Amino acid sequence: MLQDATALLLANQNADGGWGAVPGNRSTTESTALALVALQTREQAALGPAIEKAKTWLIERQNADGSWPLADGLKGPSWSTAFAMLALSESMESTERVIRAGRWALAQEGSKIGLLAKLVLALRFQKRAVHLNEDLIGWSWTPNTFSWVEPTSYFLIALKKLKRQLPPKAFQERVPQGELMIYDRMCENGGWNYGNSSVYGERLWPYPDVTAVALIALQDHRERKENQMSLQALGEMAKNTGSGLALGWTSLCYELYGKDSAALKSLLERRFGKTKFLGETKAIALSILAMGNGVRYFRI
């Protein structure tokens, strides 16, 4: 499967060196970065030209402030900067770029609810609709909006990998708070969804892909009871997990937590045979990372 998935990924590379979310789409930072990481872990000389083109795509798109845009044709910074940081993190010639991105990321934060909005919410809703600590700030999908679990996890992974090269004060101000934000959003029995554990007192359920990404971001706290609960919840979800995205992230998470991922890899292989992961670049790339030795990219 590893060979087939790699061949599929190569076939889907755009002429500009990047990858779209699916074949034929405009190149995006997330897809290109994940595809680049996946190809780099294959360590095959024949992949060299594709890897170089992908690196060039990323390097040429970096914004002056250090961030990356979402895709070709879109201006401004985006959450997918975290993936570009990860993809270039082991490239010596990109060190300065990645540090610049890290500094930019440390300066970003999700918005807080303003006093007036808090007042209106308190007046409109007799009982609190959602239970979360809105004072804990992580990272948002889009500037000037609320913090959510996925972008916060992506940035935590990328920033923790760069810890020694980033300003310690800014790192200490942002990273632990991002971690607290993720813990605050955990579902009652462990695991995470996009970032709400309940609405109007009714519990919401966790997602395997988000849970795995959050656990990867929090791997340096593996002994905490929340991590262990969530790992258990992920194990339950894995029994019914049927997608390349979820299986890929879960498999990487299992390896990082020292759990046996053989059964997941077998499922991943079967799933690839059936759906080819709908042609989605991120799922194909993650499957290559999971089936090969991609876990080192996510080790903090």
Place this chain on the structure above:
Amino acid sequence: MDRRDFLKVAAAVSLSPLLSACEQEVRWTKAAYIKPRRSQVAILAAKNYGKSLRDTILRGIQMCRVEVRGKRILLKPNLVEFDPKGVINTHPAVVEAAADSFKTLGAREVIVAEGPGHRRDNEYLLSASGLYDVLQEHHIRYVDLNSDNVRLTPLKSAFTRFNQLYLPDTLFNADLLVSMPKLKTHHWAGVTLSLKNMFGVVPGSVYGWPKNALHWAGIDGSILDINSSLPLPRFAIIDGVIGMEGNGPLQGQEKKSGVLLFGTDLVAVDATAARLMKIEPRKVKYLETAGEFLGNVAYEEIEQIGEKLERHAQDFRVIDEFSYLKKLLG
């Protein structure tokens, strides 16, 4: 007067000049005004998701005299999330029957597209919901609107701070957008029907999961701005065979309603669907405003061309915060 009452009065006093100023302002351009003099809505009985569904949907489309021959039809079901015990999404049998009907009527191509609001995992949502098998069996192309190529699109109304929104290219390459929501109540918006279903066309890659930027800008305003500015004609087919009441759109309880609704005026279709749920559409904030420029809300401006609304109307529970919606204006 306790502290809470004091805060309520203080807020009401401080916000009232702002609110009255907003009321006087016309917030849409001439191009956004598409309200017809009268609208037709078809309610057709559909007791279950069995084989007869296809004939019912074919009949509904024909009754509304929608021209589909040679056109690329974009079906937009609601696939916001999946719960094996719940009834969150448009049933795949409805999507299948609609695709088949449009092809029978001569459509050049039928595409299914959605930008799920909570999850990035399309493969899971499609497989778990049963839609994947339908797409495979009928060779229907699926487009994830969350990660589609996007175009910056100027808005034709200004109910939010957005002046423009990124919208998926797929919308610009289709001839007819068919909004196919589930008949549901909604804990933030009151009801979620064919207009609210359009949140799914806004790309998550740009606006996030959930589409939080729209929530920050205001749900009601976002619904209006999106629907005023979509670049193609629309049609609605609402799956009310089994709906959802209470804490929708995810955690409510199923409500067997046994109906499908059809129409080209999405505001009129939603207003009729609200009445079917014994919810007053003129008290649903975004529907009331939509009735001023996007379509018809008033009962007398909507001609029922299928079965009688009163025959199928059922009392859908809403959460306490929306209890005022249950006081019908007649």
